[in-house]
Amino acid sequence: MSGTGADMLARIAIASDRLDVNANGVLTVGGVAATALVAEFGSPLAVSVERTILDNHARIARAFRARWDGPVEILFSFKSNNNLAIRALLSRAGAGGDCFGEAELRATLAMGTPPERVALNGSDKSPELIRLAMEKGVAINVDGEEELAFIERAHAETGRRARVNLRLKVLPAALDRYMNGSALKHGTGVESARRAKWGFTQPRSLEILKSLHASPAVELLGFSCHIGHLSTDPQAFAAIAGAFGEAVLSLSRQTGFVPTVLDIGGGWAREREPEQRGAEVAPVPVEDQVEAALAALKAAIAPLGAVPALWAEPGRYIVGNGQLLLATVGAVKSDAGLVWAHVDVSTNNLPRIETGGFWHHILPADRMHDPYDATVQVVGGTCFRSVLGADRCLPALARGDLVAILDTGMYAEVFANQFNGIPRPAGVLVGEEGAVELIRQAETIDDVFARHVVPPRFARNHEE
């Protein structure tokens, strides 16, 4: 137990962070003091940093382009953070989009993403959604046997053809060792991927490919595959990409279809990764992951004799550290040899702590130069245990202090709930040169109950 928040920040910083400490010991985010942000926009507050998001996007795009001989498209995975301003920012930076369902598709296109750079995923797409995707001209990653019938129906009615990749399921045994953290919920190792609803293995994939290839309603692009984040180990990505390449080659040989697109999905690991799945996390540069994956993919598809365009669907890598959560300390309780510091956010705002074992760094945002001389349970106030950080070394915190919870750009706001009737916080975007713009209004209690209706027969005109 030694050092300060500033020391901790120096130790855990990654290249695209825009975090610093000012002379008053206050954390600055994109150059703006955390205290000033909360003073202007209220607490709690989700703070996104434009330069961090743009740098992450540029770096992962470079990592792929430097290692692939064909064209590369980066499709931002909207599910990881659906903030419209962030989507608009990434559209301007040239990012395509990965989306699921009508709401994500409409939002992605409305924020200026060119349809030709958008892929629609999902294991249960409705006929209406398929038709919408064809009208807009986005690529459909086909993941159900009925989807071709839906495509052909829409084609007959509109004359439009569907741009299609076929989603494959790969189950390389080498993945086994990376998947044990999810065993309780989804089974051990590769079994959990086998049990998941996505993708097709042969012979199913072969039958569907033949139908797609033969259909005049389909412009067949290629294949997609997405296992998601399992590990930071480059060999995990190599195992997936290699197995994907082998499946593609096999299908190509049996049908004569040569893909022009390979979509290798997302889950590219960050260097400060909250998702651990029970395993020790070794920070690995994204270039190493991409290098291993693309080497395996190239080797597997070399006999094709063609270089398809490569699509990747990163989410967390682009936005993970693009956002942090500022929260204010409330009651501090000492009892039974422990200290609990309540803050005004909870696991409502970070449900992956509960569902995915996420571990977030927490910094004493207004005491970054104070010595770490306490061990604190940082908790939310809700009627759940809401442990945001257990046994954390921090300065002694007092009511009114600020904490910063890092890496909340991924799978946080999109999973946030309103348990105990707690409205969800506002969000701001810190731009270049410290300009701060509101990108999400704070909810009110009225918002929480806005959809409730009490039948008039129960209505009581209750006054004191």
Next chain:
Amino acid sequence: MPKTGAALLERIAIPGDDLAPDADGMLRIGGHRADDLLSRFGSPLFVTVESTIRQNYRAFRAAFEAHWPAGVDVFYAIKTNNALAIRAILNEEGAGGECFGPAEYRATLESGLPGERIVVNGSDKSEDELVEAARRGSVVNIDHEDEIAVLARVATAERPVRVNLRLKLHSEAFDTFDSAFFKSAEKISTVLARAKWGQSLPAAIDLVKRIRATEGLRLLGYSCHVGRFSNLPEASAVVAREMAGAAEEIHAATGFWPDVLDLGGGWPRRREPESRAPDANPHGIEDYAAAVAAALMSALAGRPLPRLWLEPGRYLVGNAVVLFATVGAVKQDLGLTWVHVDASTNLLMRIETSRSWYHALPASRMRDAFSTTADIVGPTCIPSLLAGERPMPALARSDLVAILDTGMYAEVISNQFNGMGRPANVLVSPGRAEAIRRRETYEDIFGTHTIPDRLRKDTP
């Protein structure tokens, strides 16, 4: 093993349910056909049964009144399900209210419940909520020393503020029970000690003295809430016994004897998703009431008996809400069958957080023979496994599935992942189906987002 949905339903039915298959195999709920409700209100749909709530409340109250001679007060834990219409029904039944925070407090008050019938919990109460609770005559379960000074400012001798002190119970007596529920390698006593709530004994003695020395505060007694971690009645008895023991020790140090023991909630249900298994809980609410009353009677022998306060949530509403969903893509590969429905774990997050286990019924084919084993899954970009490896009849697109026991900790912790709007909720009673929650739209999901003009302009 049951061979049809109807047979399965017969086997798992509990008192208060109002579910029955029609001759054509369509499930009826509260007297209404599921297909009628979904065609009228859309899919997916939460369906709330009014009579179930009333029946559960009456059964709960009767069980404790039968075993405890010194009076029982019941406060509904609105955190479990905050539907305003449910709160209104419980007002008609006479239930008090248990709340956390300004939103739950406001919702409870606006339902028409007088402030005096409300108990306020929370380990980090704001000044504003404490002042509001005091002004309206609510009872505050004090959980932090800072609350005393805030309440003292608004309390007067004429209008005292009634308070209980929340105790932290973490005796080794808890360690005889299975700790699996807590998802922790630690002993239960350690898990309970490490939770943020309550005061352990030395701190509690100090606070009892301070509260009693504070003008305007009227200490009623003690509260505690360990929550459900076991279906064994003996677990509830341990809570009661530990509370009684704490009361004795504090009495020895301060001379204070409580008029109220608030034992909190978490009273287990017969068909309990948190059991993480299909098996019914063999214990009824009478068993818990009897175990608690016996433990208190023996621990408090010779003392004046306090009133019992209880804060049930799940017991009142657990089986009062059923989630109906419509089948979409049915996929077969690798010898497995996935049946997609239009609801997901977004709506049943306790599956993801606590491995809760829900019964699923083939609501439109209740009389078809089970012929396959299926995974019922939501469509979202996470596995969203609602019901794994379930015997089912062959299900096809547009069939209906019912997921039982979604009245507790479902809508209140639901989210909008993947931009999925949350469903409507309809209240059914004989001859009546009334919307009590409107379905969310695209605008509801993105309504709070704002896009700076500079990012909208010149988009490529």
